[in-house]
Amino acid sequence: MNNTTNRGKVIIIVAPSGAGKTTLAKRLLKEHPSIRFSVSATTRPPREGEKNGEDYYFLTDEEFKRRIKKGHFLEWETYNGNRYGTLQSEVDKLVESGYFPLLDIEVKGALNVQKIYGSDAISIFIEPPSLEVLKNRLLNRGSETDASIKRRLERAEMEIEYAEDFDYTVTNDDLDTAYAEIQAIIEPFITD
Template sequence: MLEKKPLNAGKGSVVVITAPSGAGKTTLAKKLLAEYDQLVFSVSATTRAPRANEVHGRDYHFLDRETFDQHIEQGDFLEWEEFYNGSRYGTLRSDVEHHIKNGYFVLFDVEVKGALNLKNVYGDACLSVFIKPPSTEVLESRLRSRGTESEETLRLRLDRAKMELQQAGHFDAIVVNDDFDLAYAAVKDLITQFTGCSY
C-alpha cells in the first residue's frame, strides 16, 4: 500500500497532497486539517465559479480572469495552471509565506502539475505525497458517483488521470487509497516523519 523515499525529518514546512481527480486527496486533506492545529490549508485561487457550499477565502480565492492575470503579471503565484475547461488555478506566494513565517506547516491539496511545481520551488522543505486510486476503474466509478460531470468532462478527467498516474514516481511517497483509514494512517505517518511532530 505504501511506497516511501527517504525524507529529511523535522526540516520541512510544506506538505503537498496530490492525485488525479477522484482519488481521495481532498477527503484526506480535510481530515488532516480537522485533526491537527499545526497544519494550515493553502487556499488556491481560481477563476471558476464557486460550487454549492464553497466559501471565498476558505475553499478558494474566487477571482475574475482579469485579477488572476494581474497576479500572473506581478509574479504573485508560486504556481498556476489553466485547465481544459478554461478555468485557472494557482497558489498565491504571499499566503504560503505568511503561514510559514508564523510557524505553521502548510498543507496543499493540488493537482499533479502544480504539485511538481511546488516540489521544485521548495525542494527538501517539501513533502510530496501522491494519492493513487486502486485502479482506473475505481477512479471512474468515484467520479461518476459525484454526479457533477458531463460524459465529455468525465472522459477528459479520466484521460488526464491516466497521464497523471504516470507521474507518481516523481513524488516522495505513493499511498494507494483502497481503504481510507489505512491510507489516512499512512499519510499521517509520513507527515509525522517529515515534520518531526507527533500528532
C-alpha cells in the first residue's frame, strides 16, 4: 500500500466497445501495484467463476434502486436490461488509501465522475483509428451478431463525439503504442 498521506487520483478510461480498453486496463493493473480496479455494482446475475466483491457487487434490483435514491452511485446506467454503477464509497476508499482507482465506465458516467473529482481525476478516451477498424475488431471477436455490431457501432459514433471532453485522447491503432501513451500520461502521478 502507498503512504496514506498521498491521495491517489481516479483514473477514468473510456472507449467504445472493441477499442481495446479492457486489454489496456488489465495491463495497467498488472504493471502498477498502486492502481486498483474499482469494483462496480450490477443487477445482472454472476457468470460462472465470478465472485461477489471481486468482479462486481451483485445486487438485487431493489437494493440497486435503494442505493440510487440514497446517492451512493457516482454514475449508473441500464444496459441490456441490467443496471451497472460505480459506488462512490469504493472509489473514495481506494483514493484515501493512496491507491489510484481505475474506472472502466461509459462516456456519460465518466463525464460525471470527472466533474465530481475534478483535478483528482485523470480521464483518458481510447478511440479506434476508424469506425471501419472498430467494425473489423468486433467481427473478429466472433461473438457478436450483425444486430449487436450495428448497435455497438452506432453507440461508438455517439461516444466518439465526446472524446474532446476528456483530458486525453489516445488512438489505439497499435496496442503497445497506445499503452506507451497511457503510461506517459499517468506516470507523473503514479507512485508504485
